Amino acid sequence: MEKLLEVKNLKVDFQLDDRVIHAVDGVDLRLDKNETVVLAGESGSGKTITALALTRILPRNARIVSGEVLLEGKNILDLEERQLSLIRGARIAYIFQEPTSYLNPVYTIGEQITEVIILHQDKLRKVAQVQAKKLLEAVQIGEVNRVFSSYPHQLSGGMNQRVFIAMSLACKPGLLICDEPTTSLDVTIEAQILKLLIRLKKEMGFSLLFITHNLAIANKIASRIYVMYQGKIVEEGLTAKIFNDPQHFHTKELITAYQKIGKL
Amino acid sequence: MILEARDISKEFKIEQGMFKSEAGRTLALDKVSFVLDEFTTLGVVGESGSGKTTLAKILLGLVPASSGEIVFNDKFIKDFRKDVQIIFQNPYNSLDPKMRIKDALYEPLLIHNILPRRSFRLKATELLNRVGLDESALERYPVQFSGGQRQRICIARAIACEPKLLVLDEPISSLDLTIQAKLLELFLELKREFNLTYIFISHNLCVIKYIADKVMVMHQGRVIEEASSSEIFASPSQEYTRELLEAAK
Structure with a gap:
């Protein structure tokens, strides 16, 4: 498989008034062309900040401390703002949780x-x-x-x-990052949107990085899963392997929740 | 039987323009009837806009129904305001941000005159412990807690006055799946411990399957199907219910 994206030792800190929070603490990720990968974890684990750091669209008080984001082998964190803005939206695009609040109301x-x-x-x-x-x-x-x-x-x-x-x-991006795109929607609509994303991915041929706290979605669409906990990737592997033989306690927690209420 | 709803309908006016002239009417609830047995959990399912929350508000008396009646069994519901409590979907706006947690918990104790003031602190601590928080929470403000913790506080407040019936309106929908699973366990424990009856509203069938004894499916303000949980999930009779089940798979 041809590699599309590689993240190496990414660290993001938040500067608060009295302390520093290591929101993303040495994350490594890899994504092949046309692959669907899920980044799973509870809220506060650093999933969203990892996704935002990939194109440096972080909140003001966040800082990328170290790491590389290689898009087709080229480190895009080194790029100047103007060059990076040509990549945002065009080659790496995002979908967020609350579509209504991300669209311009006027x-x-x-x-x-x-x-x-x-x-x-x-x-x-x-x-x-x-x-x-x-x-x-x-x-x-x-x-x-x-x-x-x-x-x-x-x-x-x-x-x-x-x-x-x-x-x-x-703009036919090579990578679509979906951050909990269906969390605020009804089950029926959620199923429709997931189907739509899978179909579009097949037709247009992009890679999908899907962020979620719900492993049911991972089970439906992903070939591999990364589990994030307190800023670190604590487990990664093929979807079937993660489900059959979870190692980390947080992975087990996510799977228990999925078995209880994530499926019928 | 703890509660019976007979032909509950609710019409909302659609207002338009500066003077709020009536532009039309929408029927949010259309002759909803059901019987709720004591110590059971009735799951109410339906997509957004199907009338679930309007029904919850009418049951609590928070909005008046346009027609129909609700009958409570006096044997179980002696003091309506105390015996029927509600937990809302969003714990971020159902706690007063300027009230310390202890004041939020003292309020129902004070209003319903449940015990003498000097015992409030002990009772509030007990309640917090019961929902998995500790005494240190008493002096803090809602903003210092996560969504899951806030919902636990709302649960503590709801059970403070020892209600008989708890209406849970999407109580876990805004939370992480792992937290959802933990709170569902808590609801099951509390139900056994305090002999509660639940009306559990959710758009998530997986959650309803886990917690409900009986399920009522709502669509466009009407109850289109009602049966025991096992029946609904094994052999739904309505096309719409089948669609919902299909989507949840």
Whole structure:
């Protein structure tokens, strides 16, 4: 398998008033092309901060202390801000938990998707608009024209998540990072969104880094699992191996919870 | 029987414009009826917008129903305000951020006149211990706790006045799966210990399967299916229930 992303010894600190917190404490990750990998762990374990550090979009009081993020062999943490901004969104895209709060409330859906395409691909507005509508079709939005001219608050959470996926995929990224994308949604909608992501991945051929506290999702989509606990990767392996023979106590905790209430 | 709901309907006005003129009406609950047996757990399932929370609020008397009636068995419910308690989905906004934990726990004891003031601290400590927290929590504020801990505090507050019926409205949905599993265990323990009856509202069928004796499936304000938990999960009679089950697999 061809390697897409490699993270080596990533460390992120948070500077608080009276102390320093090691939120990410020496994380190593690897992701092949077209692979789906799950990063699992409880809240506060450092999953999200790891994901944000990959393209340096961290909160103000966070600092990357050490580590390398190699995208196709090139360390992107060394890049200047302007060069890195060409990678964000274009080659590494994100989907977050609360789509409604990540979309701009004062612009229509159409304007927001079009903007991404113009910015990264330098297309004429008319061309970008046609492309944006095609993307909305690809994420299975029924009434494309209505949604195109709607504002985020006029759409449901599940619908906004589809819009967000369309926007993330606008520039055909090589890596899509999904941070708990279905946690705030109903089970029925969650199942639809997961199916959609799997189908799009097959069609467009990107790698998926999926962050979740729910191993049920890992069992459905991932080939490998990383388990994170208190800023460290405490266990990694093929999905089947993790489920059949967990080593770390937190992995066992996650699996117990999954067996109890993660599946029917 | 501890409670019976007969043909509960709730209509909401849709208001429009500056003067809130009525633009239409929406039927949030459409003739919902059910019987709740004592010491059981009734699971209420349905997607968002199906009327679950409206039903919970009507049962508690927090919003009035448009029509229908709720009958409580006086033998079990003697003092409605004390005997029926609720736990909400979001522990971040169901605790007053400016109240210390001890004050949040003292309030139900004070209002319902359960014991003399000098015993409050002891009782509050007992309650905290029961939900897996310790005495040091008393002097702290909600912001100093994690989501799971806050929900534990809400549980302690709800059982402070020894209720008979607890309405749990998505009590664990905003938490991690590992924390969810631990809190479910706690709910089961408390139910045995205090002889509680639960109405457990959730969109998550896995959770309902784990905790409920009887399940009621809601869709667009109506109860479309009601049966024992084992029946619903083994052989659902409605297409919509089958869809829900399929999605949870």
